[in-house]
Amino acid sequence: MEEEGAVGFLPALADGILWILQSIPMAFYNLGYAITHPGLWLDFLSWNATAEDKQSVMRVVYYGGSTEFFFVAITVFLVIFAIGLWRNSFLWGTVRVLEGFANTVGRFAAWAGLLMVLQQVVIVFMQRIFTRPDISVGFGIPLQFDISWFAEELKLYNAMVVALCLTYTFVQGGHVRVDLVYSAVSYRAKRVIDMFGSLFFMIPMATLIWMYSWYFLWRHLIVPKPSASDQLDRLLTKSRAMKWNVETIGFSPNGFTGYFLFKVLMVALVGMIFIQAWSFFFRSYLEWKEGEEAEGKYLDRDILEEGEEPYDHAEF
Numbered sequence: 001m002e003e004e005g006a007v008g009f010l011p012a013l014a015d016g017i018l019w020i021l022q023s024i025p026m027a028f029y030n031l032g033y034a035i036t037h038p039g040l041w042l043d044f045l046s047w048n049a050t051a052e053d054k055q056s057v058m059r060v061v062y063y064g065g066s067t068e069f070f071f072v073a074i075t076v077f078l079v080i081f082a083i084g085l086w087r088n089s090f091l092w093g094t095v096r097v098l099e100g101f102a103n104t105v106g107r108f109a110a111w112a113g114l115l116m117v118l119q120q121v122v123i124v125f126m127q128r129i130f131t132r133p134d135i136s137v138g139f140g141i142p143l144q145f146d147i148s149w150f151a152e153e154l155k156l157y158n159a160m161v162v163a164l165c166l167t168y169t170f171v172q173g174g175h176v177r178v179d180l181v182y183s184a185v186s187y188r189a190k191r192v193i194d195m196f197g198s199l200f201f202m203i204p205m206a207t208l209i210w211m212y213s214w215y216f217l218w219r220h221l222i223v224p225k226p227s228a229s230d231q232l233d234r235l236l237t238k239s240r241a242m243k244w245n246v247e248t249i250g251f252s253p254n255g256f257t258g259y260f261l262f263k264v265l266m267v268a269l270v271g272m273i274f275i276q277a278w279s280f281f282f283r284s285y286l287e288w289k290e291g292e293e294a295e296g297k298y299l300d301r302d303i304l305e306e307g308e309e310p311y312d313h314a315e316f
Contacts, residue, residue, distance in 0.1 A: 023067065027075035030068050054239040057222065062232045065214040070207065077278055084282060088289070091282050096298050098279035099171050102272065103300055106168020109160050116157035123151055145254070152256035159262055163269035167276040172301050187295070191288035195281050202277035210270045217263040220247040 034041065041063065043056035063069050084091025126132045127147060136144040169175055182190060211228060219225040223245045224238045247260040287294045 023071040024075050024078070027068070027071040031072050031075075034063075051239070054242040055236055057242060058226070058235040058239040059232070061215075061218050061222075061226045062230070062235050065211055065228060073274070080278070081282070081285075084285075088286060091286055092298060095279050095283045095286070096300075098275055099283075099298075099300065102167035102171050102276055102279070105272070106165040106171075109164035110168075112157040112160040116154050116161075119150060119157075120154060123147055148252055148254045149250070149256050152250060152252070153258075156256070156258065156261055159265050163265040164272070166269060167272045170276055170280075171299075187292050188288055191284045194284035195288070198277045198281035198284065202273060202280065206270050206274040206277060210267070210274070213263070213266040213270055217260075217267050220260050220263055221245065 039052075039056070041056050041059040043050075044053045044060070047053055080091070080094055084094065122135070126135055132147070134144055134146050135150055136142040182193060185193070215226060215228050221244065223243055224241055226235060226238070230238070247263075248257040250257050250259070287297070290297075
């Protein structure tokens with residue numbers, strides 16, 4: 001039985017390797033086709049409820065969670081890394097761009113925390129002092145909602161801080177590291193561990209969560225509801241009856257009505273983790289190759305005062 005299992009495993013492994021080797025060259029064709037035929041998947045931006053508009057939405061739904069899109073992303077990663085093996089300066093530039101993107105988004109989104117506090121103060125004043133049931137914001141045609149709407153909206157600010165500041169916190173070294181082996185090994189061994197973690201933990205985890213969150217998002221935006229098992233031809237057939245059905249139902253009668261935004265933030269979070277895995281792998285490789293003098297090279301971290309970091313990650 002063991003020999004039969006081993007014999008059956010080897011052909012399956014060979015088929016898997018062959019599938020990967022075939023999918024990577026096809027990624028160049030798929031990317032080129034998408035770039036040269038933008039109308040097939042961007043036609044819905046000028047929404048006129050035509051058949052072409054609906055089909056373009058379904059193509060976005062399908063390819064956003066498809067193996068074709070995954071291999072395009074992986075192929076771009078491999079091409080960048082291959083060029084970086086030849087020119088380290090190019091790879092350092094890529095690291096600076098990706099880390100700069102995480103820092104920029106995170107620093108901007110962090111202001112949502114202040115906005116959340118200020119809005120909570122306004123809610124307390126309007127309820128306890130002015131005894132108003134609603135809040136009106138704006139000039140001319142004001143934005144007016146019940147106070148419970150603004151109270152539930154506070155969750156959105158919290159979600160923005162969590163989702164959009166996660167990779168920023170990673171770049172800043174603010175996440176907790178549960179350290180059992182890392183501190184005891186050599187500098188180069190640490191970089192190897194970091195590269196391994198990027199490839200075999202961050203990227204697979206982000207890919208798996210993306211598959212769930214992508215379709216979870218679209219099931220709250222359109223009907224008929226798409227499924228991860230739907231092939232492109234089935235989704236194109238569904239497009240004949242496709243209608244926008246954006247989730248606007250709150251948890252309370254007068255509560256916040258934009259809960260679909262939480263699904264958007266979930267997708268953004270996973271996408272940024274996937275990109276940050278690239279950046280972390282590239283940085284770890286360059287620091288491994290160039291030695292200890294390259295540790296922290298071009299790393300843009302916030303400081304409170306000269307030479308003082310705002311926090312140190314805990315290690316156990």
